[in-house]
Amino acid sequence: MAALDKSMMIGVIGAGAMGAGIAQVAAQSGHLVKLYDNRADAAKETIASIEKQLKRLVERKKFTLEQVQQTVANLQVANELADFEHAGLVIEAIVENRDVKQAVFAELESICSAQCILATNTSSISITRLAAGMKHPERMVGMHFFNPAPIMKLVEVVSGLVTSKEIATTVFDTAAAWGKVPVYAASTPGFIVNRVARPFYAESLRLKQEQVADCATLDALMREAGGFRMGAFELTDLIGQDVNYAVTCSVFDAYYGDFRFQPSLIQKDLVDAGYLGRKSGEGFYSYKEGAVKPEP
Numbered sequence: 001m002a003a004l005d006k007s008m009m010i011g012v013i014g015a016g017a018m019g020a021g022i023a024q025v026a027a028q029s030g031h032l033v034k035l036y037d038n039r040a041d042a043a044k045e046t047i048a049s050i051e052k053q054l055k056r057l058v059e060r061k062k063f064t065l066e067q068v069q070q071t072v073a074n075l076q077v078a079n080e081l082a083d084f085e086h087a088g089l090v091i092e093a094i095v096e097n098r099d100v101k102q103a104v105f106a107e108l109e110s111i112c113s114a115q116c117i118l119a120t121n122t123s124s125i126s127i128t129r130l131a132a133g134m135k136h137p138e139r140m141v142g143m144h145f146f147n148p149a150p151i152m153k154l155v156e157v158v159s160g161l162v163t164s165k166e167i168a169t170t171v172f173d174t175a176a177a178w179g180k181v182p183v184y185a186a187s188t189p190g191f192i193v194n195r196v197a198r199p200f201y202a203e204s205l206r207l208k209q210e211q212v213a214d215c216a217t218l219d220a221l222m223r224e225a226g227g228f229r230m231g232a233f234e235l236t237d238l239i240g241q242d243v244n245y246a247v248t249c250s251v252f253d254a255y256y257g258d259f260r261f262q263p264s265l266i267q268k269d270l271v272d273a274g275y276l277g278r279k280s281g282e283g284f285y286s287y288k289e290g291a292v293k294p295e296p
């Protein structure tokens with residue numbers, strides 16, 4: 001099996017943090033990409049924002065103007081899911097909710113050809129469960145990018161119980177052709193990275209709850225002594241507290257309430273208050289203009 005041909009159109013659903021990054025990666029690799037979001041103007045605004053960010057990288061000599069123009073020319077707004085009729089691969093990156101994702105895949109099955117690969121960027125939801133009830137469950141696969149997708153190399157290629165080996169191989173080879181470092185994973189809760197990362201977040205939150213140290217101290221310690229690129233608090237602010245909380249609950253439930261994966265009330269409070277992290281301007285830290293990130 002080989003990577004998907006560049007002539008194949010890629011559909012991306014969800015123009016949030018991950019959908020934007022995935023669309024950019026596929027467009028940069030030479031595919032025509034159609035981006036759909038059910039929020040009015042979201043896809044259009046996301047493409048404009050990708051263009052703006054890439055132009056900044058031209059100033060910093062990381063991209064040529066031609067590369068940026070080519071990438072932007074490859075990005076189109078999809079006004080409805082029906083625009084994915086001729087896609088070779090559709091990657092879903094919407095809200096981390098099984099019912100909502102399943103409804104989207106059910107609709108896609110009535111639109112896309114039987115050859116089209118249906119992939120999800122879910123962080124935690126079972127691929128086996130998402131595929132259940134589909135006409136062609138063997139073409140459902142996890143293609144799990146990391147945030148920010150244009151920078152992070154790793155992609156987990158996740159197979160459910162009935163995912164076809166050929167489909168997983170094509171997605172693996174496609175991710176590699178897009179400059180990523182793919183790994184195969186079986187669909188267990190949290191796959192590989194989120195299985196390892198959940199107790200890291202949970203234990204950091206317990207330290208904060210017990211007032212052992214504040215967020216900035218704990219983050220600095222993980223960076224300086226632990227060698228992590230980010231501590232748990234700054235990382236979950238980047239991920240989005242809403243997304244991270246949904247993933248925590250999903251993994252906790254899937255492991256029958258295993259204490260290691262237990263969500264924290266601190267997370268729930270942040271979500272209830274709309275303190276979603278960078279995307280809302282406030283999370284564990286403030287990202288508002290003039291705000292100074294506290295140093296320990």
Ligand code: NAI
Pocket residue numbers: 013014015016017018019036037038039042092093094095096097100104121122123124144145146147238239240243247
């Ligand atoms: P986000 O909240 O930034 O964006 C989600 C987008 O999906 C929004 O623009 C929303 O309007 C749209 N949407 C929601 N329901 C929709 C529907 N039915 N049809 C079309 N569009 C719809 O979320 P984010 O962070 O991009 O996450 C998306 C997915 O990627 C989730 O499954 C998440 O678990 C996963 N993920 C997130 C990572 C992160 O660091 N944020 C990392 C890796 C995976």
